[in-house]
Amino acid sequence: xxxxxxxxxxxxxxxxxxxxxxxxxxxxxxxxxxxxxxxxxxxxxxxxxxxxxxxxxxxxxxxxxxxxxxxxxxxxxxxxx
Amino acid sequence: xxxxxxxxxxxxxxxxxxxxxxxxxxxxxxxxxxxxxxxxxxxxxxxxxxxxxxxxxxxxxxxxxxxxxxxxxxxxxxxxxxxxxxxxxxxxxxxxxxxxxxxxxxxxxxxxxxxxxxxxxxxxxxxxxxxxxxxxxxxxxxxxxxxxxxxxxxxxxxxxxxxxxxxxxxxxxxxxxxxxxxxxxxxxxxxxxxxxxxxxxxxxxxxxxxxxxxxxxxxxxxxxxxxxxxx
Numbered sequence: 001x002x003x004x005x006x007x008x009x010x011x012x013x014x015x016x017x018x019x020x021x022x023x024x025x026x027x028x029x030x031x032x033x034x035x036x037x038x039x040x041x042x043x044x045x046x047x048x049x050x051x052x053x054x055x056x057x058x059x060x061x062x063x064x065x066x067x068x069x070x071x072x073x074x075x076x077x078x079x080x081x
Numbered sequence: 082x083x084x085x086x087x088x089x090x091x092x093x094x095x096x097x098x099x100x101x102x103x104x105x106x107x108x109x110x111x112x113x114x115x116x117x118x119x120x121x122x123x124x125x126x127x128x129x130x131x132x133x134x135x136x137x138x139x140x141x142x143x144x145x146x147x148x149x150x151x152x153x154x155x156x157x158x159x160x161x162x163x164x165x166x167x168x169x170x171x172x173x174x175x176x177x178x179x180x181x182x183x184x185x186x187x188x189x190x191x192x193x194x195x196x197x198x199x200x201x202x203x204x205x206x207x208x209x210x211x212x213x214x215x216x217x218x219x220x221x222x223x224x225x226x227x228x229x230x231x232x233x234x235x236x237x238x239x240x241x242x243x244x245x246x247x248x249x250x251x252x253x254x255x256x257x258x259x260x261x262x263x264x265x266x267x268x269x270x271x272x273x274x275x276x277x278x279x280x281x282x283x284x285x286x287x288x289x290x291x292x293x294x295x296x297x298x299x300x301x302x303x304x305x306x307x308x309x310x311x312x
Contacts (some may be wrong), residue, residue: 010186015186015189015229015231015257017187017188017189017190017191017257018187021191066139066143067139069140069177069184071176071183071232072186
């Protein structure tokens with residue numbers, strides 16, 4: 001079994017009010033120099049056997065159909081080492 | 082024959098009973114549909130009600146959009162044949178199914194908004210708004226946490242150019258929706274999605290007005306004469 005990680009982030013042009021709220025809290029709490037925060041999601045997908053190109057392609061398909069809404073989100077897929 | 086309008090129940094649907102009641106008050110026969118059955122039971126139109134299907138897990142409406150019932154509904158709706166109204170979570174499901182463009186995101190205020198909301202009906206050329214007059218202002222209920230409508234500029238321009246913005250928010254901006262959009266339709270005018278709740282404004286006893294009823298009487302009129310929507 002191997003683990004593939006899918007990171008999903010709102011596209012840069014989509015407003016992220018949650019990230020903005022976190023950034024606001026940072027300055028209130030004294031964390032200086034934080035200019036911007038954007039919040040995303042991380043999915044850990046366990047796959048059978050070795051992670052070959054075919055397995056990765058399957059996870060990419062999963063990401064674009066289910067895990068991410070590509071209207072508003074970008075995603076990246078990588079093998080967890 | 083009385084028109085039969087299906088109301089789908091997903092796990093976490095809240096407003097299916099209210100939607101069925103609105104359908105009945107309009108004079109149609111409500112038909113309960115179950116998300117897990119790939120069977121539309123021969124209904125003439127479908128309402129996807131509000132609520133929190135699957136607890137809003139992953140994204141609002143995302144998991145519901147893959148329900149067995151949706152595998153029957155999506156092709157029928159996409160072809161223009163089946164009228165579908167998505168209210169609140171139903172609108173989110175329609176966007177997640179790509180029956181409607183764009184997406185609903187977290188309210189810009191980060192707060193759940195629950196209020197009486199004035200809307201302007203921008204087009205009557207849909208299966209669900211033909212009983213209104215263009216520019217008519219109606220008072221319904223808005224109650225949502227992820228109701229901020231977003232789409233890229235090209236999509237927004239196309240929606241406006243093709244007269245596919247169905248309702249727009251009046252008064253103060255409730256959620257940061259682009260161009261004040263509260264509801265839209267597809268290219269055939271048979272699929273309409275909106276965040277506010279017309280089904281909660283159908284009786285004086287429980288609603289702020291009865292001005293939401295027009296969505297449900299519109300579909301009766303449409304089914305009565307079988308005129309294609311958008312004509």
